[in-house]
Amino acid sequence: MFLTREQRHLPPEELGRFRVLVGTTLILLLVSMVNVVAGPLFSSAKWLVPFGLVMSAGWVSLLVLMRGRLSPRLPSLLACSLFTASFSVLTFLVTTPGETSPHESAPAAIALLPALAVYLVGVRTGLLFTVIFCVNVGLLHPLYLSGFGTHHPLFSELHPWVNGLIDITVLLLTWTLSALFSSARDAANAAVRDSERKLASLLESTDDIVCSLDARGRIVTINSAARRRFRDVYGREPRPGDSLAERASPEIRENWHKTLAQVRQGQPFRREVAYPLANNETLHMDMSLNPILDEHGQGVGVTLFGRDIRERKRAEARLDELHRGLMEASRRAGMAEMATGVLHNVGNALNSVNVSASLVSEQLRGSRLRMLSRAVDLMKEHVNDLPAFLSGDARGRQLPEYLDSITQHLSQEHATMHEEMQRLIRNMEHIKAVVTLQQEHARSRGQVEPISVVELIDDALRLHATSFERLGIHIQREYDELPQVLLDRHKLLQILVNLLTNARHALLESGREAKRLSLRVRKGDDERLRIEVSDNGVGIAPEHMQRMFEHGFTTKKDGHGFGLHASALAAQEMEGRLSCDSAGPGQGATFIIELPLRSREITG
Incomplete structure (x- = not known):
């Protein structure tokens, strides 16, 4: 309500100062307004109303001044100054020279100033405000009570001086303890900041996306690589508090929140995701989510790690293309090797076919059929006196033996050519079988x-x-x-x-x-x-x-x-x-x- 959105996203140390400053100012504003309201009830304290009005105006002005400022330094200085001035004036207003100081029983109230000053403006500047307040309560106020020596001698009444000494002691002890605590806190914060710088340097040195999200999935911290990817997707710079799924479809947002809920319960998540970019490209990312657990093991946030895998996707696509080409070459090589085997077998069979055909051709060229034709011609010449020719003529008597010899030779020729023809047929069948086998397997590819x-x-x-x-x-x-x-x-x-x-x-x-x-x-x-x-x-x-x-x-x-x-x-x-x-x-x-x-x- 009193802090702007930019102030709420300041570093924790600065945000803490703003919150303490606002809280202190509101409390003191409430006290001042009570003075304004209660002033008419005390006729002896007519100063309460104007004092309350002045202080209320001062605290309201301080609240207005704080609004929109990104550094609490100036409002803190003004708040400490206003607090010191108001308390100092108040100590004089509530007392009268020659009377007892009413604040002698409230050393705890004055201890608020050094503690507040050290926290808001630092150790040295806090010491300045503490010294000013010590001078007021330890010197000026006792002098005021003695009337600066006009009502009674300065040291005739030791009670105001003892009270002042006690106040100074309380103030200085409070400042010392606050300074020690502040130094220890600053040393711890310096160590944390040094670790944060080293961690930030490590995160900024990587091209991977790294960011932390709160329990609602809003950005808490984000490295430069993640900022670049956020700009690519959304066209603007990311801010703490932005959601990574702000422009996604309702279905994607619902799935995103379900995933975050699972991760917060302690279930790590990893998946390859794709985001459309403004330049019509697609950002492929290997994204992993891991829970951030508190001391009780409850999920309070999520760390997101992402790696741009577009180059890997392109390499995989090229590899797939090369693999397909290789497999196609493999298929062709396999077919070529099978074809070589087919041609080798067919060639061998054709050689056998050629040998068989040559043998049959030679058998036909050297056949005894011509001799049989001559014997038939001789018998036709003596067809009218064939018995006499066969019994009386020397050639006729040799003709039966000659015909028997020709018949034996022709039978041998027939057997040889039949064998070669069977061999030729087998080889042709083998060629047919090999070609058919190749065709059948080619169809089943x-x-x-x-x-x-x-x-x-x-x-x-x-x-x-x-x-x-x-x-x-x-x-x-x-x-x-x-x-x-x-x-x-x-x-x-x-x-x-x-x-x-x-x-x-x-x-x-x-x-x-x-x-x-x-x-x-x-x-x-x-x-x-x-x-x-x-x-x-x-x-x-x-x-x-x-x-x-x-x-x-x-x-x-x-x-x-x-x-x-x-x-x-x-x-x-x-x-x-x-x-x-x-x-x-x-x-x-x-x-x-x-x-x-x-x-x-x-x-x-």
Whole structure:
């Protein structure tokens, strides 16, 4: 009521002085008004009414002067001066020369001045007012009571001087105690201010938002970073007492107050929030709220810490874009590797087709059908005397044996060409199967569906069947019985094709006579699907183990270092992992695919 809003937001020390000053002034104003009202009741004290009026006017003027001032220094000086003057005048008004002083029984009342002066205007200025009052009550007033020597000798009556000495002692002791208390308080305040400066320096040195809120969510303190963000959001400087949700929608304000209530109860809060800015941008912030508790553990306020994460969001967006590009490149690389496997198998089959076609062509070119035609022509020449020709002519007698020889040769030719044609048909069927398999898996890309893992592994093996046979690679299968599993068929096939291709290269480079490739499918101890692809090839050096799945790392002369990295990413996308193990160079290697074992029955 008597303090303005700006005064209420002054530092606690200045605000305390204003409050003591207002309280003291109101009390003394009340006393002065009582004098005005009670003055007519005492005919012997006619001075009470004018004295009360003058003092009331002085205290009211002081209240008006205090209004709107941001420093209590001048009003405090005037209040101490007015208090000293009024009490000094009062001591003379209530006494008459030659009579006993009425204030001899009220030393506590005069002790108010030094205590009030030290608190309001400081130790030194308070001492000045104390000395002035000591001179008044210890010297001038006893002199006044003796009539300055006219009524009786100055020291004939010791009672006024003793009272004055007691008053001086009380005043000086009060000033001393107040000065000691003030010095201790100032030292404590200096230590607090030093801590506050260090804390403020620490808070101002960070780009993070830091502010403290009272129990109603209003700003108490705020650092420069928070002020900048407040200006960005609200377009003005923040002031103590402002609410952080003053321009938010009713729903957001309600949620904000609910959150503050939860935090005050001791529940920390952390969340990423977004605020629209005046420039049509959005401020993304990682905000955490923590309670401020009193000595009883009750929440009296909240500390807010916030970090501008717009750069992180932009980095995440760029990372997501790079990840999508990488996955697209991975998909293309996987498709290219599968296409390479398809072309390799188709090429081998086409080579066999070409060999079979060449053999059939050579058989046809060297066929004995021409000789059979000559025998038929010879028989046509002797059609009229065929029996005589066959029995009497030397050529006729050789004709049956000749026909038998031709028949045997033609039967052999037929068997050979039939065999080659069957081989050609098988190779064509293999080409068709490989192409069909590739088309089926390409159509299933990106779909999570129930699949038989064993059948998918056999499909991957069929893509390499021709090259494995040609290189003499022995395949060992160890499959546990498992239900169909919900997986992305294309991604798992991409991983398997890559691992089988790497195994083929490792076995080829090893130079071993007995090349062995083992595939195991089982349920792990952690209820996860475990697929192991092992070979007895060149193995992996220990220094390379930690880098096997890095992008760009390869031990092949013509490798690009992308296959295993893309396979590891594909396994992660299926909530699994790809790992490897090797006893060292020349000891072979084992690659392990671990995937969640989600069956159709469980999901359904």
